[in-house]
Structures are given as structure tokens and as C-alpha cells.
Amino acid sequence: MRSQESLGEFEQLVLLAIVRLGPDAYGTTIRHEIEERTDRMIAVGALYTALERLERKGYVDSKLSDPTPQRGGRARRHYRLRAPGAAALKRSREALSRMWAGIEPDLRRGRG
């Protein structure tokens, strides 16, 4: 088996947010997407650390857009899922599903 790095939970959330947002995925929107759906606050610094790591692994790529007045004339960077990222997401999901298979009734009863 090829050594495949598994995705961390936060990385999965970021990748999924990018998929959900499509062409509109950049720092602020990704953060809002995750914050709204998971009900937790995301630090900008942490998000960019994750984005940088994902980009380095080749899971996402990005391009700069034109500066906008809402951002005080600053540019924004849009992110897009790449094929390896999609594959990694799928792997994570499959691994989790296999692990979850058949135990949900137990958990619902509150026993391990």
C-alpha cells in the first residue's frame, strides 16, 4: 500500500467547505461556511495554516482575484478542490463509514 496521509478533521472541514462554496470559496466565505455549519469560531490564522498545508499537498489550488473596495482595496485568493483532494476526502469518508458500520444502534443506547 502506498503511504497515504489521512486528513485531519479540520482539513476535512475546510475541503468540504471549499466544495460547497464552489467558485465563491475564499478565506472569509470558507470561514463563515464552517462557523455556521459547525457552530464554532474559526481563527483566521488557523484557517490559512490549513489552506497552505492543503495547497502544499496538492489537494487545492488557488488564484488571486482583483482587489475589492469591501476589503479596503485588498485582493482575495480563491480556492478550488483538486483531484487528489477529492480522493483524499473520499478516502476519509470511506474509512469513517467502515468504522461506523453497525455501531450506531449501540451508540444510541449509550453503550460502547
Place this chain on the structure above:
Amino acid sequence: MNGPPRLALWLFERSLAAHERDLVTGDVIEDFALRAAQSPRRARRWFWRQTVRSVLPNLRRRFARRPHVEPSKGPSMLNRLAGDFRFGLRLMARQPLMTSVGLVSLTAGLGLNVLLFTIANAILLRPLPLGDPDRLVVLLMQRPDGFAHNFSYPDYEDLRDGAATLDGLVAYSLAQATTAGEAGATAIAGELASGNFFEALGVPVRLGRGLTAEDDDPAAPPAAVVSHGLWRERYGDRPLGTQTITLNGSAFSIVGVADDRFLGMQLGRAARFWIPHAHGAALAGGRFLDRRTVSWLTLVGRIRPGVSVTQARDELDAIARRVFETTGRTHQPIVMRPGARGDSALPERLRSPLTVLQLAGGLVLLVACLNVANLQLARTEARRRELAVRAALGARRFDLVRLLVVDGALLAIGAGLAALGIASLGKARAAALISIFGEPIALAVPIDGRVVGFTIAATLASALLVGFVSAWSTARRQPAAGLADGRGDAPPRRVAQRALVVLQCALSMALLTGASLLARTLDNLRSTDLGFETRRVALVEVSPAMGNVAREARMAYFEEATRRVAALPGVERAAAAHVMPLDFGGSRTTIDVDGYRPGPDEDLELNFLRVTPGYFQTLGIPILRGRAFDDHDRADAPTRIIVNETMAERYWRDGRAVGRFVRFTDEGAFDVEVVGVVPDVHYRMVREEPRPSFYVPMAQMPAAQGVLHVRFGSEPDGRLDELRRVIAEVNPAVPVMRTVTLRQQIERNIADERMAGTIGVALAGTALVLAAAGLYATMAFLVGRRTREIGVRVALGATARDVGSMVLRQGLGLVALGVAAGLALALWAGHALRAQLYGVSRTDPISMASAAALLALTAVAASWIPSRRATRVDPAQALRDI
């Protein structure tokens, strides 16, 4: 429109690298604008929270090196090390609790050691501030019973003038003189010096000049060099002119001021003046310059370059042989010792305790290192996957070990720097624990190159120890095993971790036993029956000789002083003796006893004390046989003595000492009669073996100085000033040198033991706290690792009590192993301390038992929280975590 908080924005932007600054800041500003439209206040608060939470990740991103697959050549070792260091720093920032616990442990261990070394350095290693001190030697004479440290002046002159292998031979002696100050006559310390003293020793002079050979001529005007401290007190920092200083009534013109680094030749004693021997008669207590039989000078020579110590010794020995033979005395071989630190008693006396304490400090450092290694193990546990990934990516075992060693080194460097800080803050307080014959020490305690070198060496040793212990127990495992996720057991590491705790407990056991032995020694010294009344007694030391009171008038002075203090309210009795009790010193004289044949090396030089009538009653010393002195024992009456029990039993086997005679042989032989026998007392020091000694009426042997013993109806601590005043009024010219209570004098007498006890307890306490922290961390870790197992146990019916006591038993078991292993170490500690102990065996079972009990208590305390946590394990939760 209000923008985001400016400080927060500034912080946020600064934390970002230039290439992403616009981009990321743009995000938060956009978001802020959206939020500010609803509630500016909450938006600002949000912006602050974002900043606080983003700064660290931003910084990490900014300063992170992109890890990349290493090319086959790989970066240089140095580059890799630098990378490891950066990585280590980032890891530490991420685990602040572990980092700070490790840092505190190592800082405590290193700090104590550097502090101890700073003191040991000042006393045992540092040379006096003299020119080329390594070529200086101290001259001694080998005698059958030890070394003679002093020479007579005529012998000195012969040696000085004959020595061709020396670049100079100087003679000095310690002196004390009264000088008129604002607060009446005060006694100050100084040195009598030969004319070549300053030049031959290379004494640094700040103003004017040192003494010269011309000054050491009786016909020359009296000259003095004073210390910089005295100069500042008297003249500020004025230039040197025609100032004079009056010593014992004679005026000396000040020709120079010594540099403030130079405090004289006696380590720990601050000399304030130097005057030539030719003008020192008034200070030396008599004219000794032409007497070969009076030895009072310390000789220090400077070996000529190219000459060996042996050559110089042989030459001086030959000269001494000639001189001694021509003057009809038995020759005693000359011995040379390194003279870079003068001929001080302090290093000799403190070498053994300071060495033992430094060794104990080393043990504490070891405990601290084990503690940090233990923490590192827990951290390594958390880094298992990372290390496994590294191994999988091709990192060699060596690279992994290097990573762990670097981690240890980072902690140690931080702790080493902190230790230097601790040493420079604490050195004055630590030095204050040391006293020289009960007097507070005057000693320069600098953080010099040697201390810094020691700190670096200790830091390096700790770093290597921590790194290798943690690397050793990590690297033994197959790194790839770490890739398998889950909470599988890791047996080797658990063993390693427990072994570290056991070792820590063993070391603590030794330190605690040692500290307990020292504490019991101190306790024994304090409760020793000295043989006389120690409470309610005040002592006033005066020097009629320094006040120019003639020899014949001194007894009258003491009688008058005794009479006046006895009349004070609350005073029960008063008397005088010529030496301060428990001051380590005393007078000695040689006697001869008819019919007693001394052993081959037996010394008939005995201690004696001159006392006034009423002395024995004042101190509550009973008369066993015969009588006490009374007013009939006057100067014109035949000399009588009272002997102690040991003397009575040794010289008169029939037990009838009273009525017998001994012969004084020192100053013209004459017989004196024994009129009484008193019990042995601990007079010179608390830890004193009984030795023959005797008492002489002061009226029959007038002393240059004396000590009034005043017994009050209650403790006299509050009345010392009054006493000083009353006695100063008897004769204002006579300096009152010291006013103390007998209790204070006892405490001063056991100052060395108090120092050893204080430092010992501090060391052992630190070790105990460190060991407790190590035990706690280990127990908490083990309980964490056993959560699942405990869950199963509870599910199967184990009660909270079962689980709690299981954890407690495990903690106690580790400590029990440590105590057992520590017993051997504790025996070694007792052996190392044997010279310091008093009234307690070095295998004292009480000390060992109390050390073991203390460790057991610590074990319970340290295991308590983890055991509570174990009882709260929810089986459902624990099993779900699988």
C-alpha cells in the same frame, strides 16, 4: 466608519509574512465590516478574539521552513541542527505546560548548583587579586604534630635575604587597632606588612603608592596604606593629600589607598589598613622584631620564573637549617603550599562541607534531569506518530535521537541562563550563610569566567543526559510501530518511565537522609550541655591594651567594669575572663608535671583561661574539689590554678590533683599550685572533645583584653546597648569590641553547621518536590494509558475504592522500590557527611526512617489526584474510546 481596533490590526499584520499580509488581512477586514454594520462593539470584540487566536498560527506559518523531501545528499549537519532547533522551539510553544514544568525543574537544579559553585569558587578556587598569583607560595614548617604556619621576624629576615630562588619573600600578620571615629573609639582590622609586601605580591593600588622598604625602617616617618572602603568612608573620593590615620594613638600618614578588589591576605576578613612592621609595635602587642622565639608572621614568597617549587623549597630549607642550627634550635623542614589564596583557614575549613554540598547539588540536578527526561517521554509518546512518519520518510535513527537531544538542549539552555540569573540574585544571601569563626564574612563573590564555564558545562551535561535518556527509551522501539494508531501499550517506555521515577526516589532518599543527618547534628549542637550557664548571659569584649591602659592598671579596669555592671538592675552576677567563649580560640602555654611522663608525641601545651573571682559562679560552673578563686589570689600572692576534670585525671592518676604543682615553662620556669577542680566545659567550640585545660587568676596574669560575663535575671537581648554604654563610660579610650549574648555566640559558633543544614535542607526539599512532580506526572500518565483497562474493571464490578487503591498501591510500590534502592545511597550520604556530624551516627536509623516516611507521604500525595481521576472513569466512555 469605524475601522477595526488599531492595535489589534497592527498585531495581526505584523504576525503575517509579507506575501500573504494583504490577503489574510483583507479577509478579517471584510468580515469586520460585515459585523460592524450590525454591532460595532461586538465586531471590535470579535476582531480582538480573531487576532489573539491567529497570531501564533500566523507566526508559525511565517517562520516555518517548508519541509521538503530531502535530496539524497541532504542538507549539512549544521542546517539540519538549525532545523531541529526551530522545530523544537515550535513544539515547546505548542506545549506550554510541559515546557514550563521542564524549565522550572531544570532551572531549580541548575540554579542551586551554579549558586553553590559561585560560593565554592569564591572560597576554594578564586585567587586573591594579586599579580601573577600562580607563582606565589606560602611557607610552612613541618612539625611532628602538624604544620607551623608562623615564623619569627629574625628568621624571616634570614630567609628573605638568603633566598635566590625567590623574587621576593613577604611577611605579614593580622592586626587590629583602635581608631577615633564619630562613634567613639572603634576597632578596625588591618595587616602589618613587610616593606616589600605591595611590590612583591603585586597588590593593586588605587591612589598614591604601596608601602616600600624605606617605610619599613624605624627611622622613617610612620606610613600607612588604607583600604578603599575606609578611604571612601572618611574622605569620600577626595584626592590623596596629607591625610593621616590614628591607630592605637599613633598617627600614620596615608601614603596610598589599595584597590577595592583587595581586602587583605586573609580570605573572608576585610583588612582596612596596612602598616610596616617597623611601626607596628603598638599594634602587635609588643616588640617582637628582635625575638627569634616569638613566631607570628605568615610568609609568602614569589617563585622566580624558571625555578621549580622543589628547587625553591630546597634552597629555603637549607637556609632554615643553617639558621636554626646556628641559633641552637631543632630544624623543622620547610614546606611550600600554593599561595594564590594566601594562607587562609577558611578554604581548609569549608572544603569538605562545600564539596559534599556540591555533590548533593549534583544529585538534585540529576533528579531534575530525570524529571525532564520523564516529561520528554510523555511528550515523545504524543509525538509517536510524527516520529514514525519521519522514520518512514527515511529519517535514520540517529536523526530521531538528534531531534530529542536538541529538545533537551533547548530546555537546558533556557534553564542555564535562568540559573546564572538565580546565582547573581542569590549569591549575597548564600554568602551571608558563611562566617569565619563566627564573624560574618567579607568576601567578593563574583560571577567570573569560572562560574560561567561551570554553568555551561552543567548545562551541557544536563542537556545530553535529558536527551539521551529520552532518546534511549524511544529509539529502542521499532519506530514504524508508532504508525499503527490506537492506544496500544508501549511496554518499554512504561518501564523506562517507572525506572526514572524509582531512580528519582532513590536519589531523594539519599538527599533527605543527608539533610536529616545535618538537621539532627544542628539540633544536637544546639542542645549540647556546654557545662555552663548559656541563658541570660551577656558578653562584652573590651581591650584595655588598645586603649593604652598600662599592664598594671588593667586588673583595676576590669574590677571597676565588673563592679559597675553588677550594680545594674536585673544583673545577678558579673565576672571577667580574657577570651571570648565559643570563639574557637584561646591561649595556650606549655607545662610540666612532676612524675608525669608524656607519650612520644604528646603535647603538653594546654589551653588556659584567665578569670576574675566569681567567674565560676557567674557561669554556674560547680567546684568539684578544692576551692574557687577569691580576692586573696592577687598579683602579689603565689600563682594558683584550677584544673578541669580531664587534666586532673590525666596527670594525677591517684585522683588527688588539689595541692599538687605544675611548672610553667614558657616564660621562665615557675611552679604553681592546683587549688581546685572543675568539670570539663565546651569553651572554645560547641563540638569540642574534652581536653586538659586550666584557669589562672587574671590578677596574676594580666591580659591585654578581656570579656565581661554578665548574668541577668532574664534574657538580656534588649539590654546590650545599655551594657555597651555603661562599659564605655568606665574608660572612654578603651574600645568595646563586641557586645553579644552567650546564645548569639553559640549560634555563631555553629554557623558552619547551620550553613550546611540550611543548604542541605534546601537541596533535599528541592529534590523532594521534583521527585513528587515526576511521580505525579508518571502516575497521571499511567492512569491515562490505563483508562480502558480501568473501564473494563469497573464494568466488571470493581468499586471506585478498588480502583483508587490500585493506583495508590502502584505509586507507593514505585516509591518503595526507590526507597530500597536509595538505602545504599543514603548510607553513602552518611559516609560522605561523617566529618560534619555531631551526636548522630552516620547510619542513623531515625534519619533514614523519616526520609522514607516523607517519601511515602509524597507518594500518597502525588498519586492522590491520578487515583481520584481513575475512580471517575466512566466505563461507557472508556470503552467507546477504543
